[in-house]
Amino acid sequence: MAAALQVLPRLARAPLRPLPWWGPVARLASGMALPEQAQQLFESAVSAVLPGPMLHRVLTLDPSGKQLKVRDRSFQLRRNLYLVGFGKAVLGMAAAAEELLGQHLVQGVISVPKGIRAAMEHAGKQEMLLKPHSRVQVFEGAEDNLPDRDALRAALAIRQLAEGLKADELLLVLISGGGSALLPAPIPPVTLEEKQMLTKLLAARGATIQELNTIRKALSQLKGGGLAQAAYPAQVVSLILSDVVGDPVEMIASGPTVASTHSVQDCLHILNRYNLRAALPRSVKTVLARADSDPHGPRACGHVLNVVIGSNMLALAEAQRQAEVLGYRAVVLSAAVQGDVKSVAQFYGLLARVAGARLTLPGAGASGEEDAELHRLAAELQLPDLQLEEALEALAGAQGPVCLLAGGEPTVQLQGSGKGGRNQELALRVGAELGRQPLGPIDVLFLSGGTDGQDGPTEAAGAWVTSDLASQAAAEGLDVATFLAHNDSHTFFCHLHGGAHLLFTGLTGTNVMDAHLLFLRPR
Numbered sequence: 001m002a003a004a005l006q007v008l009p010r011l012a013r014a015p016l017r018p019l020p021w022w023g024p025v026a027r028l029a030s031g032m033a034l035p036e037q038a039q040q041l042f043e044s045a046v047s048a049v050l051p052g053p054m055l056h057r058v059l060t061l062d063p064s065g066k067q068l069k070v071r072d073r074s075f076q077l078r079r080n081l082y083l084v085g086f087g088k089a090v091l092g093m094a095a096a097a098e099e100l101l102g103q104h105l106v107q108g109v110i111s112v113p114k115g116i117r118a119a120m121e122h123a124g125k126q127e128m129l130l131k132p133h134s135r136v137q138v139f140e141g142a143e144d145n146l147p148d149r150d151a152l153r154a155a156l157a158i159r160q161l162a163e164g165l166k167a168d169e170l171l172l173v174l175i176s177g178g179g180s181a182l183l184p185a186p187i188p189p190v191t192l193e194e195k196q197m198l199t200k201l202l203a204a205r206g207a208t209i210q211e212l213n214t215i216r217k218a219l220s221q222l223k224g225g226g227l228a229q230a231a232y233p234a235q236v237v238s239l240i241l242s243d244v245v246g247d248p249v250e251m252i253a254s255g256p257t258v259a260s261t262h263s264v265q266d267c268l269h270i271l272n273r274y275n276l277r278a279a280l281p282r283s284v285k286t287v288l289a290r291a292d293s294d295p296h297g298p299r300a301c302g303h304v305l306n307v308v309i310g311s312n313m314l315a316l317a318e319a320q321r322q323a324e325v326l327g328y329r330a331v332v333l334s335a336a337v338q339g340d341v342k343s344v345a346q347f348y349g350l351l352a353r354v355a356g357a358r359l360t361l362p363g364a365g366a367s368g369e370e371d372a373e374l375h376r377l378a379a380e381l382q383l384p385d386l387q388l389e390e391a392l393e394a395l396a397g398a399q400g401p402v403c404l405l406a407g408g409e410p411t412v413q414l415q416g417s418g419k420g421g422r423n424q425e426l427a428l429r430v431g432a433e434l435g436r437q438p439l440g441p442i443d444v445l446f447l448s449g450g451t452d453g454q455d456g457p458t459e460a461a462g463a464w465v466t467s468d469l470a471s472q473a474a475a476e477g478l479d480v481a482t483f484l485a486h487n488d489s490h491t492f493f494c495h496l497h498g499g500a501h502l503l504f505t506g507l508t509g510t511n512v513m514d515a516h517l518l519f520l521r522p523r
């Protein structure tokens with residue numbers, strides 16, 4: 001795996017030579033095999049949202065080094081800069097920020113996942129680590145993505161730093177996914193244990209991240225604009241790496257620098273929906289009742305600039321660009337793929353069939369029935385930004401290979417006790433779908449990968465499959481249906497061709513959900 005960990009920086013340094021997308025198949029990236037291309041495009045998606053490049057894109061210092069420009073806003077720097085951060089990707093973000101602005105940085109505190117420094121060191125990712133005499137204090141906590149005592153200590157240190165700031169000071173807030181668990185500061189009398197319990201209950205009953213974070217905001221001193229309020233009257237600039245579909249800043253890490261617009265009624269609806277109203281600790285009821293009579297209303301955030309610096313769409317756009325460089329006609333379908341992994345797999349399976357028919361039989365297209373079924377599945381998934389018509393139109397005009405890109409975060413209803421992750425499970429399910437009927441004279445490959453480099457509790461980032469997955473599996477005595485029934489996709493892929501279909505990047509230091517790549521190459 002050590003070699004694979006080096007791939008991302010190497011790729012970032014060596015851009016590919018442009019080729020026209022209609023170029024002959026034989027010219028595709030000098031004969032690079034399809035699986036290699038798929039992995040390369042996944043890595044290019046990740047490289048676009050690595051902390052260093054992202055921060056450099058959004059932050060500029062004027063030549064005097066005293067004016068910081070963030071998008072179209074300018075801020076005066078004179079050793080008046082403070083930094084706080086919380087989230088799975090924040091260590092690398094803080095390292096990049098200190099590298100860029102260190103001369104003005106007075107003090108910083110970040111809250112990052114337990115073991116992340118050792119993991120990055122082990123991976124040889126020096127650019128993700130703070131320098132030995134950094135002014136940024138690091139707290140590690142929130143094992144298993146649950147708030148704990150260590151994360152609470154970090155949250156209190158962050159609050160203390162924010163509360164000490166004055167009007168002529170600037171607070172840079174670095175936010176990424178996983179930030180909610182890393183910034184727990186329950187409003188008394190709610191205790192950390194009660195918050196842990198409620199978070200676990202809501203998650204186990206299938207609450208969405210929007211629902212979970214609406215409750216978290218109502219019970220927290222720092223979420224839902226609380227951190228911004230603590231930092232007032234200092235100016236606040238939040239740089240946000242989105243791990244939520246649609247990039248809603250009030251939801252990512254529960255929006256500590258965004259005024260919350262949710263009411264107690266919203267919370268009660270959610271708690272009712274999951275039958276938790278009766279089981280609520282008295283402390284939670286007390287805090288919710290108090291919020292209802294809060295005369296100040298939502299926390300004001302006029303002194304804050306919130307900027308989304310990285311997202312799934314940004315990653316997909318880079319992969320699209322690189323796919324075109326490789327000679328593909330590339331279309332981004334959606335950066336908001338959600339829903340049950342089974343429905344998502346059916347959608348991709350049928351899309352491959354419909355797209356394949358259009359590519360190999362121009363003019364004939366897929367059967368009307370398959371087209372209708374594809375649209376029905378798409379409507380069921382309710383993907384708000386889906387570009388299905390555009391993709392199908394592009395296929396109609398394409399004479400060569402096509403790459404369809406999408407991203408988001410499907411959900412897996414765990415039934416078995418096997419080892420896997422949602423990307424490996426999605427790939428395996430798509431492989432099974434592709435094998436249902438012959439696809440015609442076309443090579444099809446589907447890859448699904450988590451941009452953080454870790455899919456569920458496994459070492460792999462994801463996996464890729466081709467349309468002959470079922471026959472490959474059968475030849476090795478592997479029964480796809482049995483592995484799926486046990487949610488055992490990782491074990492399956494470890495066996496298949498000795499793990500050759502697994503995607504390994506190591507921890508990437510970023511996180512913008514998952515990327516799905518569907519390749520169609522007429523033979």
Ligand SMILES: Nc1ncnc2c1ncn2[C@@H]1O[C@H](COP(=O)(O)OP(=O)(O)OP(=O)(O)O)[C@@H](O)[C@H]1O
Binds near residue numbers: 425455487511
């Ligand atoms: N055996 C399994 N098969 C399929 N999916 C699994 C399995 N075990 C866990 N998962 C899924 O993995 C997910 C948790 O893993 P992971 O840490 O990669 O995701 P996450 O918590 O959403 O974090 P992130 O957003 O940072 O990727 C859950 O969605 C869970 O359903």
Ligand SMILES: O=C(O)[C@H](O)CO
Binds near residue numbers: 178243244253
């Ligand atoms: O931390 C969180 O709340 C989730 O990762 C969504 O941002």
